[in-house]
């Protein structure tokens with residue numbers, strides 16, 4: 079099956095007083111109906127990659143193509159029908175929800191995006207039910223909801239647009255621990271029922287293992303390992319992946335590996351590779 083999303087040798091840089099190369103030559107693809115997880119520690123470049131995928135960052139080099147077409151920068155992407163089927167959920171729901179518009183109206187914006195593409199729409203109440211919220215919330219404002227409820231609304235709005243590609247950047251970290259797995263699973267089901275591809279960004283390998291077909295592990299802007307999620311969980315090949323797995327607290331997940339903190343990892347991957355900052 080041809081890919082929905084192709085990222086080829088992508089480089090994202092921030093040019094300020096110094097140059098930060100946040101994404102350093104990343105290639106990946108997502109097929110329709112596939113969940114791809116992107117994992118890695120804070121600052122490894124996950125959000126920069128996600129932002130470039132949805133047109134919020136301009137690639138320094140390399141390319142991001144959606145159904146074979148280069149994804150334009152956000153303003154153009156929003157206006158171009160060919161790209162309204164890309165939706166994003168952010169870590170912080172406050173950055174995507176408007177505090178002055180009622181929840182129902184915000185979900186309706188998503189439904190209108192779907193209708194404009196000739197897709198079936200449904201009511202805001204139905205979407206609230208699907209994400210586990212009471213339908214009465216249609217008439218509430220975002221500031222009247224808890225952080226977790228807000229994130230569910232943001233997820234409902236993104237899914238109401240019937241995305242064919244959903245990019246979710248740490249979508250469950252605002253939720254309480256007991257509902258993280260169920261919301262992640264709900265996102266998987268709703269995206270896949272619609273035949274969409276899901277790029278699910280997380281630092282939580284235990285959840286990623288539950289919902290992602292494939293996992294890509296990022297470290298310092300580059301991919302160090304990728305493969306079937308179960309394989310990465312059972313036989314992590316790269317020392318960095320092994321350290322990520324070993325860091326999962328025992329009651330929550332793995333607890334199988336002997337403690338292998340990053341400090342004990344081989345120098346080959348711990349030592350900053352003299353690429354990014356040194357080169358530019």
Ligand SMILES: Nc1ncnc2c1ncn2[C@@H]1O[C@H](COP(=O)(O)OP(=O)(O)OP(=O)(O)O)[C@@H](O)[C@H]1O
Pocket residue numbers: 092093094098099100118119120121122123124125126127
């Ligand atoms: N606007 C910016 N200007 C300059 N540097 C930035 C900017 N945004 C991100 N960076 C830097 O780029 C690198 C990658 O950041 P990014 O937010 O992509 O990582 P991340 O893996 O998503 O982290 P987190 O999990 O904490 O969100 C970091 O070193 C960060 O400090």
